[in-house]
Structures are given as structure tokens and as C-alpha cells.
Amino acid sequence: MPDIREENKDIINCVLESMQGFVVTDLDGKIIFLNDRYADILQVDRHEVIGKDVIDVIPGTRMHIVARTGREEMGSLFKLKNGESVLVNRIPVRKNGKIIGVAAFGSLSMLDEMSTVATIQKIGHLSQELNQYKSELNKLRGAKYSLDQIIGNSPNLIKMKELIKKVAQTKSTVLITGETGTGKELVAHAIHQLSTRSHHSFGRLNCAAIPNDLLESELFGYEEGAFTGAKKGGKIGKFELANCGTLLLDEINQMPLYFQSKLLRVIQEKEIERVGGNKPIDIDVRLIFTTNRNLLDMVHQDSFREDLYYRINVMSIEVPPLRTRVDDIPFLVEHFISKINKELGLNITGIDDKVIELFQTYYWPGNIREMENTIERAANLALQGKLTLELFEHFLLRKEKERSRNENEICLETVRFKAEKETIIRVLAQTNANVSMAAKLLKINRSVLYEKIKKYDIRTM
Template identity: 40%
Template sequence: MKFVTVEQSDARLKMILDNPFEGSIAIDETGTVFFANSFFLEILNRTEQEVVGKKVWDVIPACRLFETVGQGYSIWGETLIINGKEFLVARFPLKKDGQTVGAMVKTLFPDQITAKEIMNKVSRPAKTENYIKNTLCTCRDVIGETPPMLYVKKLARRASRTSSTLLITGESGTGKEIIAQAIHTRSVRREGQFISVNCGAIPENLLESELFGYVDGAFTGAKKGGKPGKFELADGGTILLDEIGDMPLFMQVKLLRVLQDREVWRIGATTPTKLDVRVMASTHTDLIQLVKEKRFREDLYYRLNVLEIKMPALRERIEDLPLLINALIERINRKIGADAIGVSQESLEIMKRYSWPGNVRELENRLEQAINWSDDHIVDIRNIPIRPWEEESSNVPMSSDIGFRGCIQETERDLIVSALEQAKGNKAQAARLLNMQRSVLYKKIGRLGV
């Protein structure tokens, strides 16, 4: 066996640090430079003797490296100007036994031109089918080990073994689309497309053409050559009809025919197009109640509800909170370039007591706010400006106030029901009649059990 001497090891380390494509300069806890490689010396136009042993602010006045010693965390993607040249750099602490003993700054690219070229390539990835498929959620993205989530995972495994129509229900923000994507990527249709359509976000007059497509000359302004609808694009794969409860009645009739005959008629077509597509639907509304109110077709409900998965609310699986927090922090770190590693124990206790009306989506939003407001690796959610858990604890009704609040809620419910009847079930139109945002209307519908 051939051993490497200390001198050889030091020489190899120097070759790694002293490469012609990356600048490095390091300081101790007092701000004194103890290392600078040849790349940095060249752009500084100084010798090693002129740099090592000097204070970093005397060598590079614009450099904020000494701040890193006090902060103790990394900063990536910062611009540093040296002798009139811009460099994209990263600065990070040097630690020993958990204590910060210095800091280092490194150039990420040889120059700004190279940096921009690479960033342009990264920001415009090729839209290949493989790229699109790789962006879908998998079973690993379904986080949770509590009984409600273990049951969801069990149902998802079964649902992935079939092509039967699937209905996914649950409150907003519980992860209905994530479970749909996970089932698709686990199924035999994973090589096909996964197409998601929000039935409540598309205007009624455009919904039919979006779902079923149209032929050349079908109507004024139609695209030359026609256009395939979402169902055709999902042929061989899966289509998710999100917020199916918002679909207008006239479209429910057409969708029922598609589910029965497994074919679509493009607008203006004289012959149908056969399909091989799995249909999933999701909703946060009570479809049974909509059926009773004649706002959703009963026959369509039973066509959709061959298999059903009900996503539990976050408050029903609060023990999953630590797992969710870790997964979401990792995702947020990648998204915004942060380096958070967890939340404080005080934050966790607060989060466990909160009801999370916005579910996992709200949790991710609050965590991202807290990470942006935090100066430490351990995040404290008490730092964010708006703290809904404080409002929730202060709004607990007194027993003497229950009757009064009940009257207000009943009146509010009657107004919403009346507006929905006038709008024939169209929530967007009902929201306009009530002079409120549609998202607010959705929350009130869920809270009041409309």
C-alpha cells in the first residue's frame, strides 16, 4: 500500500484551492486574511505578502466577509466588485467544534459574462417530456406517518394499480394534487402525460374548448388547424379535473358523456376522437350537498366516485408537523437559496396549537415568511409580522356571545346561499354579487357548511 505524506497532501490541497477558475480568500475571527489563492491575488493585482496578514476591509473595502464571522451562516449569489470587475460570490463561515473561527469568500464563476451565460442556460431548461415528467410529485413527496396519512398512502397504492376514475376530496391546501401526481407516477400510465385543469379558474365560455379542443374554423378567432383539448393531450396518461365542484351544469353533461363513451367531440368536429385516459377529479366542496341542491349532477358524481381518497386536514394529523416542517424547509431552501435547518422548540409548540385553516399550503407560506425574516439557521416563526395564531387565541367566543355570533353566521350563510342561487352555482359570479374575493367566499362556504 502506498502512503501519502503530509507534504504531498498539503501540495494536493494547494492545487485544489489554487485553481485558475475560482478565487478564494479566507480570514480568521479578527478579520485578518490568512489565505488568498493566485486567482484572487491576480484580480486584486497584489502579491501574497501584500494581502496575507492584512485586515480584509483594507484589502477589499466592498467585501462583507467579516459580517459572516458574526452572523455564522452562508450567503450565496452576492455580487462583489473588485477593481471595477463584478464577480458572483459566496461567503460562508469556517467552524471548529461548532464555533465560528473565520470565514471564506469564493467566486462562483471566473467572470460575470460566464456567470450570465450559465444562468441563462439554467433558467431556460429544454421542455422535453422527460423534464416535464421529472417535475411531478412521487410517493416520496407524500409526507406523513400518522394513521390518517398511512391510510391515504394505502389507498393511493391501491389506486395506482388501476385505471378507474378517482375522486380526491379534502380542504384547500391538503395536497390533493400531490397525491394525484404520486398515483400517476406510480401507475402503468407514468410514461404518459399528467394534465391538470382547474375547472374554477377557466371562464365558462372557454371551458369546453380548453377541455375538448376545436377544429379549424369552428368559431371566429379559432386557431388555424384547430387545437387539441386537455383530454386529448392526456391521451395515454392522466387528467386531473381540479375543483370539479365549480364546473357549470352544461359542462357536467358533456363530461358525463366523455366518461361513458371514452371519446371527445372537438367543437365543430363531425367525428369523435377516441381516448385512453384516466380521469381523476378533486374538490374541497361537499359534492353530496351540491347534488342535493341540484348544482351537481348525481349521475356524474357516481361516475367520478368509483374510488375516493379523502385528504385529512393538517389539524387532524398534527403529529406529522415535524416531518412536514423538515420537508418544507428543504424545499424552501432550494427555492430561495436559504440555509435554514429547523424551527425553534417554542415555534413548534405554537404551531402544534394552531388550527391551520389553510393546511399544508399555509404551513409552507408561514415557514417561507419566517425563513426570510430570520437571521439564524434555527427559524423562529414569532418573527413574522402577521401571526394568525395570536388572533385565533384571542378570538375564542365567550359563552354569553354564542347566540349573537350564531345569528350573524346564520345571516351570513343565508346571504351566500341566496347569491349562489342567483348565480346558478357559479362561485365567481356569486362572489361578485357579494362584493368579495372568490377565495374569501370559498373559506366562508367551508366554515359555514354551505
């Protein structure tokens, strides 16, 4: 009596081999099965490619992307190595709800009939139109900048770029810190562009630019008739507009305390409620925050909620100030000259080496934004040719004032530090090194006092 299981195996193998193209990969994108017909088209030995990366064997495939996102792709137009086009389905393979691999197969065979050719051409045309519309939509509501537009290759910048790549692959909230003008928003754009949400909206809201009484309606939206002057039909807020995408809340340190609790609830519950509404709306938004202030200091000063701070500071990226990456200045200058020429229609051909040397010795309190404005001012004076030292007279005066101010600040800071250290030592002596009692006498938080003890290297025993 024949083995039924063996007969079934033969039937399955015949089905797989009869398909125009059939390939299976594991979760890492390694090929674990390739049928003979597809191996012939690829001009490879099916046994030799087992275990190889699918992207090395099938150029242009998206199987590794399907493995990462878990989303099937049905009816994608794909050009084979022999020049023929087919419609391909890519399906994640799951076991107990967990993705273990990806299968891809053609849904139209390569026939010469006019109907098949016409169908593929029509799909190709529609695909081009769709890509065009997506491109236009991204210009309106997507991220403008990519990782390539973060200029420089200094060690701390390279380290930051590597961190951006890792952070982009997660869904966690991100806190971007750094001084004014360092390019924190640009980092947020790059995270969105590298993420799986890049084809969805990238929303932005500057917390310092919106009056407190309008903040809730801007973020959550409102229903018709919610308040006097409300638009007919209501308004969709930033959270809904960015659904399935990314929302950047710039200068989160400027968000008022009363609203921080509402934001905390949104992060925890993943739902919002429009102003004047009574129905919760589920949202799937990745949140990115920026700040130019130390939020932990604000927590100690009771001007920022501690529970919100730890909610938003899951992944943190610190953008280095320009003064710590002076080797990047020549590349930044070249980039800004090219940008200014394009935007203003000028013909600046370069910059004097003495100006670069001057730039590399300046403190740059306004960081990259200040440097761009400095170059633009000189370019407007020159209009064309090389930017020489004479064109930066205004900058030289500012540099001298900044030097004098820094010297005065250093003197004052030294006096203040000395007085503060002596006061802490005296109070600790009075309380027999009881930090809690000393903090009460000094009228500061105990954690702040511990930080100052560590800062000034004060021995409490």
C-alpha cells in the first residue's frame, strides 16, 4: 500500500515547482527554498544559493522589508533578471503568531498575450502615478531632511548618527537634547525618514510658539461648537494628523505644567479626546521631543513633571554643540555656501582659509544656525567670488564682545562656585553631615544637594 504522506509530499513539491517563481527566506533574509523555474531565470544553482542573503541573489527584492515590518505586499510589479515583469506577492510566514520567514511568488506568469502585457503596463503606469502623489504628499506633510543632511564626520557626530539609525528602528519615545541652533529638529526628521513610519505623516508643533489656551485644541483637535469661533465641522488635531506616523513636540520644556498631565495620559493610554468631544480616539503615533534645557533640573525645580520626564526620556540623543566638533566646520561652510548660492541666486566660489581658522576659534553660542547666518550676511555683501576676512568685520566685533563677556562670566562663576561650596560645607558641619537636614536649611531638594556634594567633591564623613 503506497505511503499517503509521501504522495502528499510529491503533490506539494509539484505545486511549488510549477509556479513561475517561488522563494522562501528565514527571518534574517537567508534563502531556505528556491524552486527550479526561478533558479533557471536567475541563472543560479538552487542548491548553492541556500543560506545566502536574498538581496544578493535577487536584486531589488523587498522580502527582508516584509520580514521586518510583518506587512504582506500583494501584487507588486517586479522586474526579473531576464528583463520580464511579473506581479509578485510577498507574505510573512507565521508560527504561533510570530514571524519566522517570508514567502514570495509570482501571481502572473510571463505570457506574451496582449492582455497580460497591457495589464502589467497599466499597473506600471498607476504605480508611477501613485509614487508621484506620494512624493507630493510627503512634501506637504513629511519630513524634509535625512541623515545625509547632518553634515560632518567628527567622532561625536558619527557616534550620534549611529545612534539615530538604531533609535529609528524602534517605536519608543525619543528625547533630543542640545543647545539652541545645534540641529535638534533635523535629527528628528532623520529618525522619521529611517523608520518604518516614513511613508506616513511627520507632524511638528513648537510648544513655545502656541499660546497655552490653544495648545489642547492644536494637539487634540476640537468638535464643532466646542467654543466660540470654532470652525464648522470641527478640526483635526496634530495627533490625528500624525496617526501611524511621527509627531515632533519641539521645546517640550515650554509646555505648561497643567497640560503635561494630559500629555502623560495620551502617552500611557494611546488615545485622545477632542475638545468638546466625549469619545476617545485611538492613536498610533511615535513621539519625539526636543529641549534646549536640562529637564532633570526643571524636575528638581518643580517646573516639569517627574513622571512625564521618565516617560519621554526612554531613548535620548544629545546633539553636540559646534564648538566640540570644529573639524566639521570646513564641511559645514561648503554646505552653506552651496545652499546660499542656490536659494539667493549668488555666485560665491569659496571662502578664505583665514576665515575658517577664525571660525574654528570661536565659541559659537548660537551654534550651526549662527554660523549659517554669519556666512549668509557675508555672501550678501560679496554677491560673488571668494568670501574674504574683510567681509566678516561684523562677526569679528561680535567675537570680541563674546570673548569679553565669557571672561567676565568665568570670573563671576568662579566666585559663585566658591561661595556655594563653602556654604554647603558649613551647613553640613552644623548638621553633622545629615544631608536631609542640610537640604532643608539650604531650602533645596535633597537630590540636588547630593549632586552638588558630588560636583564639589565634598566629603560628608
